[in-house]
Amino acid sequence: xxxxxxxxxxxxxxxxxxxxxxxxxxxxxxxxxxxxxxxxxxxxxxxxxxxxxxxxxxxxxxxxxxxxxxxxxxxxxxxxxxxxxxxxxxxxxxxxxxxxxxxxxxxxxxxxxx
Amino acid sequence: xxxxxxxxxxxxxxxxxxxxxxxxxxxxxxxxxxxxxxxxxxxxxxxxxxxxxxxxxxxxxxxxxxxxxxxxxxxxxxxxxxxxxxxxxxxxxxxxxxxxxxxxxxxxxx
Numbered sequence: 705x706x707x708x709x710x711x712x713x714x715x716x717x718x719x720x721x722x723x724x725x726x727x728x729x730x731x732x733x734x735x736x737x738x739x740x741x742x743x744x745x746x747x748x749x750x751x752x753x754x755x756x757x758x759x760x761x762x763x764x765x766x767x768x769x770x771x772x773x774x775x776x777x778x779x780x781x782x783x784x785x786x787x788x789x790x791x792x793x794x795x796x797x798x799x800x801x802x803x804x805x806x807x808x809x810x811x812x813x814x815x816x817x818x
Numbered sequence: 819x820x821x822x823x824x825x826x827x828x829x830x831x832x833x834x835x836x837x838x839x840x841x842x843x844x845x846x847x848x849x850x851x852x853x854x855x856x857x858x859x860x861x862x863x864x865x866x867x868x869x870x871x872x873x874x875x876x877x878x879x880x881x882x883x884x885x886x887x888x889x890x891x892x893x894x895x896x897x898x899x900x901x902x903x904x905x906x907x908x909x910x911x912x913x914x915x916x917x918x919x920x921x922x923x924x925x926x927x928x
Contacts, residue, residue, distance in 0.1 A: 708861070737916075744920070744921075745920055745921075746907050746909075746918030746919050746920050746921055747862065747907075747918050748918070749915070749916060749917075795861050795862070797861070806852060806864040806867060807862075807864070807916070808864070809854075809861030809862045809863070810861050811859065811860050811861045812860075812861050
């Protein structure tokens, strides 16, 4: 596709519900990243994949957060038992190489936990 | 601790003027810096990057300056246009260690 695609664009969940956020990276991009962006803040790193391998998940805030990229393309970020503090925009980004080339971001999923 | 920060949270300029957005970083080992532009409801968009072996890099209407001595980064936008109104982030690091500042909101007045 032309860019990184994320769905849904908006998600409202009641506290305690599980949610799944999808990311379709640019075709052929090896690296995929998830970031969390709170209102008025810069993006904060969550996790990084190189192809299907999750090489870094040090940014995941708790064990309620889980990400996967089973075939090295589409990725899903799952949040279990959502809490109000999980409300944020979740951004996915991909890059062509693994050497720190610029990230291409999707438009994010805005999650609101009520 | 190490951080990437911005000097001003907001900047308002007249259309046609030049804009300068500043960023300070504290990790002296940083060697890769990126500027991103984020419009409302969209993801950050890459503008320009620079490595520490350079002190200046130019793109289309944009220039990034890097002063390693004082650990300062700036983004200059020439002839600012209404479409330049957005939040601008500097980021420092490499792929899985990319650290973003809080952002500067640039408003262009007609």
